[in-house]
Amino acid sequence: MSEKILTIISVLAVILASLGVGRLLTSFMPESLTPPERWELRFLVGAGALGTLLFLIGLITFTPAVIGCVAVLSAALNLWRGELAEPFSVWRKGNKWRGAAVVSLAALTLAFLALASLAPLVGEPGNDTIRYHLLGPAQWLREGQIRPVLDESRTAFPAVVETLFAAVMALSRSDNPCLLSVAFAVALLAQVYGLTKRLGGDEFAACLSVGLFVMMPVVMVRVGTGYVDVAFTAFVLAMVRIAFDAAGWRSLLLAGLLGGFALGTKYTGLVALAVTAVCLLFARRHAGSLRQRSLWAAVLVATACVVGSPWYLKNLLLLGTPIYPPPPLLARLLPGKAFSPEASERFQQFILNWGKGSGRGLLDFLLLPIRFTYWTNIFHGPLVGVGLAPLALGPVGLASARRHEAARAWAAWAFLSAVAWFLTNQDYRFLLHVVAVATAFAAVGGGILLRQASRWGRVSAWSLVVVSMCYGGFALLRLRGDDVRAALSPRFAAERAEREVPLAAAYKFLNQTDGVSKVLILNPGVMPYFIRHPYVKVVGSLGEQPLAGVKTPREAMAQVCSLGVSHVLDVKLAAAHVWDKSYEKGEFVVTGEAQEGSCLELLYRSDEAQVFRVKCRAAAVAAPDGVK
């Protein structure tokens, strides 16, 4: 069966399994949720729980058989009681053409992105999908256990979603599980729909919010890739939605559960949880006395910390520090394994430099809405990435909903989240939850301006919405068009891989060579995701030093016979994220002199890469693996 069809079936299996687990917690949901929200929440809670469960099992064993058993048992929970027609009920109830138009637009966009997600992965070393989101899952499956990948410290980030990616990879036996992220995008769209209604918008406004959101390049450009920002945004918004609407302990526990999954998806979940707790304390004054609100905030934080703790405990126990790679202050208190304090300092500088955005002054903050709208590229996003609606219509929505208590709480939450983002890392991906709230407010405002009495006012507002959505649509076509083409045309995909994967020919040679049991990678710029064999890297892309007692490629080559490797990959590649100046030259480590008289046999050489067979190791160890 085709790999793509197997991937689709595996993604459906993981979605069904998530819905099955989520089925157990539907009674915890508040009554105020709309039917689409109940379904997306069921998926989100189930996906988070399934990801965490698979992670805990994976610490012991992580094989396709085990993953398959967990998926089948989880999916079987759906048979308990079926409500499969429910999500479509909103479409059936009135507003037929409007609902149909929005559903069609969303379906078309998501189908486009789903198709794009099936393209073979390519990319530069800066592509996080290849660098670490999928490298971790690939390595865990290769080793049959979830263990730290020491040469790429970012694989130790919390990984609820990556664990689900690994499940898809195991079930489909493919190396590209990115289609799963489309399911999280659907959940996020349902969130925005429900949030708009919660802020006082009617059905028209709710449909408008979905239309605006699905045409936002900043949100949709990473759908169908290995990036987890959309899933993270969905977890965070769900947590806040349930926490703000909670009428009892059960709902609050559900909010804490979702907060735990946010903590288990990205470290920035810690900031989102803190902001939500503060808003529960001060922005929801009608929810009870300060003492009661404090108790609620404490329960939310405690539940989230317990649910999200496995990732941090794993890091503490296996890598020496709960947050890994550790920030400098933590690195001094609890030094991380294979990650020096100096590497930590440099990584911090890199993050600060990357996230400086438009600056951190008061004027910069005041200009943020305008800059984020027109010059999203300052924040590493696509130009005009959020469209025009949040800036143009958001103020109308804010003004009209200002007497609505829930709207005030959400506005306060979005404001505090934006401040936290502004002061830390101004990368557009980390602000998507605020963008979602801004879109909901904009839709509430749009509901007023698009139906006002003034004809010219209506024309102006409709022009804005149409231009904004069309621009977003064209931007998405431009940004992901090549992916769709690569998914449809194997010839184009092959050409693109040669063009856009550095060292593609060397990877291909290694993958097609018999008898490779373990590859020694000398250069930190190499992306091991593309190598289908076990490997060991001397220095990681952030300066990680995974081999005890070996700090440089030359030291590794001096003891190559004792490292248990069968082949050596040596490349000319300037490594951007490593601050050792020697890597900037982009030179081979093994030169003619070094090779002479050594135990290396040259198998492949190009201008940028050379592959050697290690003869001494081959003679001693690799014969059973079939080395020629």
Place this chain on the structure above:
Amino acid sequence: MKYQPLFNLWAAAVLGAFIVLRLVGSGTFQQAIWPKLVTLLSGLS
């Protein structure tokens, strides 16, 4: 709504600024989006 004319003016200003800055001023549509779209469609066909 009390300040509706003001909001209409604001929305028109945001749209106007976008048209000037992006579509006309930088030639984004003519130089980047349209040729890509044509390439994509011809590639698919």
